[in-house]
Amino acid sequence: MVREIEKQQGAAFKLKKGQRLKVIDPRGEQVSDMVLFNAHDTREKISSGKTLDFEETILITKGHFLWSNRSNKMMEILEDTNGRNDFLLAPCSPETFKIMYNNSGYHPSCFENLHTNLKSFGIEPDDIPTAFNIFMNVQFKEDGKLSVDPPLSKAGDYVLLEAQMDLIVGLTACSAEDSNNGSFKPIHYEILG
Numbered sequence: 001m002v003r004e005i006e007k008q009q010g011a012a013f014k015l016k017k018g019q020r021l022k023v024i025d026p027r028g029e030q031v032s033d034m035v036l037f038n039a040h041d042t043r044e045k046i047s048s049g050k051t052l053d054f055e056e057t058i059l060i061t062k063g064h065f066l067w068s069n070r071s072n073k074m075m076e077i078l079e080d081t082n083g084r085n086d087f088l089l090a091p092c093s094p095e096t097f098k099i100m101y102n103n104s105g106y107h108p109s110c111f112e113n114l115h116t117n118l119k120s121f122g123i124e125p126d127d128i129p130t131a132f133n134i135f136m137n138v139q140f141k142e143d144g145k146l147s148v149d150p151p152l153s154k155a156g157d158y159v160l161l162e163a164q165m166d167l168i169v170g171l172t173a174c175s176a177e178d179s180n181n182g183s184f185k186p187i188h189y190e191i192l193g
């Protein structure tokens with residue numbers, strides 16, 4: 001069954017070891033931030049640093065694993081039809097919009113959508129790690145300069161991931177203008193097997 005995360009919203013759910021998660025961009029150019037926690041001990045969570053270290057690349061895609069802060073495999077990426085994801089930048093937060101967008105009012109954010117949806121699993125705002133940013137197109141120059149460019153994902157692009165342990169998953173339809181080429185769309189996901 002395909003479930004929908006409405007624009008600028010989020011979801012949290014359990015995934016058993018061996019189950020697969022399909023994250024779909026139904027309209028194109030929409031980022032989805034994903035965080036993972038060990039379902040039996042939420043102090044173990046997805047780690048950008050460990051993943052980039054062990055996979056020896058900053059471009060994580062098909063064939064790579066997502067690793068935890070305790071150096072365990074959390075997910076394997078089985079398929080990735082777009083192929084561009086980011087694992088450098090933290091989830092957009094209320095402060096992101098103050099600091100980078102000069103926005104003084106309320107703005108929805110992945111950070112809020114992650115910690116509010118994960119609250120029922122005992123996860124607090126300070127527990128949210130750097131997310132695996134599916135479909136996010138962060139480019140970097142030789143001198144290290146970063147830019148957040150429009151996603152390259154087309155309608156129907158998806159990433160298929162297999163859980164390597166029992167997991168709690170947090171997932172969003174990202175709320176940052178620059179990450180989504182200026183418009184906000186839903187994200188679809190499906191739990192298989």
Ligand SMILES: [Zn+2]
Nearest residue numbers: 092110174175
């Ligand atoms: Zn976001």
